[in-house]
Amino acid sequence: MRRSPAALLPLLCFLAVPAGADSYFPNTTGLSWRYSNGEVQSAGKPRVLRGVSVIPVGHSVYGKLVSEDYLEYTAAGVFLRGVQSGGRLNWYSPPLQVYPAAPLVPGQVWTSVTSGGLKLSGRVVGTQALRTQSGSYNAFVVRSEVTAGGTGPGVQASSTQYAYFVPGLGVVRYQTADGSTVDLLK
Template sequence: MRALLPLWLLLCALPPVQAAGLDPHYYPHRPGTRWTYTSGETQLVGAPVTHRGVGVVPVSHQYGGTTFSQDLLEYRADGSVWLRGVNAAGRLSWYAPPLLVYPAGPLRTGQTWQSASGGLSMTVRVTGTAPLKLPAGNFNTLILRSETVTGGNTSVQLSYFVPALGIVRYETADGSRIDLRR
């Protein structure tokens, strides 16, 4: 079984954004939304809940119907998405400050954002666009290059994002690919 993908890259769930001029569907958000990948992982958006006084939307990472971890995402009125915490192995890790997963959309080539919490820091850059033909269909994607530093170790991953759909491909530095199946 492949390792679970870190949620700050999955970034897939958003509750509706009410602020004027913002597209409430730019980042997928509906409870019950699911993505199934070629790795066998399914990501499932849950109903909004409150943790530590913060409204969050849980995104579960499952294999064979069993949840292995759950990301708690906060969706702010400006359209930005923040990782507030992760539930894994019965333990809640809470980020203070939270990690910026996505700035308010729309994303554009050349855009960069950074975030840090505790011993974790990440930098994400929209490097361009690419057409992809995948098991789930044909897509025009934005390419996000994420560099994460944890405990002195750096990892790089490319994510291929489709507005209103989410991440359709993950690609690691060694060239391994995980594609959206459905």
């Protein structure tokens, strides 16, 4: 089962949440984030999956687990190794780079492509002050585009999302491909 680009973008909003060096991308077991769309993301205990040490991140909606991301943290950044959804594990080889090594800086770009042709491109487009129910922040605005499919007209599908990332906290807001805004509540 191939995941559509639009299906991956909600997963990527979290991906700003756990991660690598120190606490820039927090990844402590038991951390959770509750969003205005009813989703709760929770970092689980590190484990080894297919020989890779990953941190699982569960995505629950109104108390029901709908998917789990498997993130790997390295000196090069945060990588999505796989996604468990609907009883099926989609393992990415090579993994998709969600974030480069800390610190993020405006203008920074990165791209990764799996052997199956799934492509993730990211760019820190700038910073923005914003206020949400959970507080006021100065956030990095990260544009992520996921593209799936082959080459040629009408063969590719792509989706774009914006995440508002605060170092040490995670994603405090994201804007979905349809323009909807989802805010961190707690």
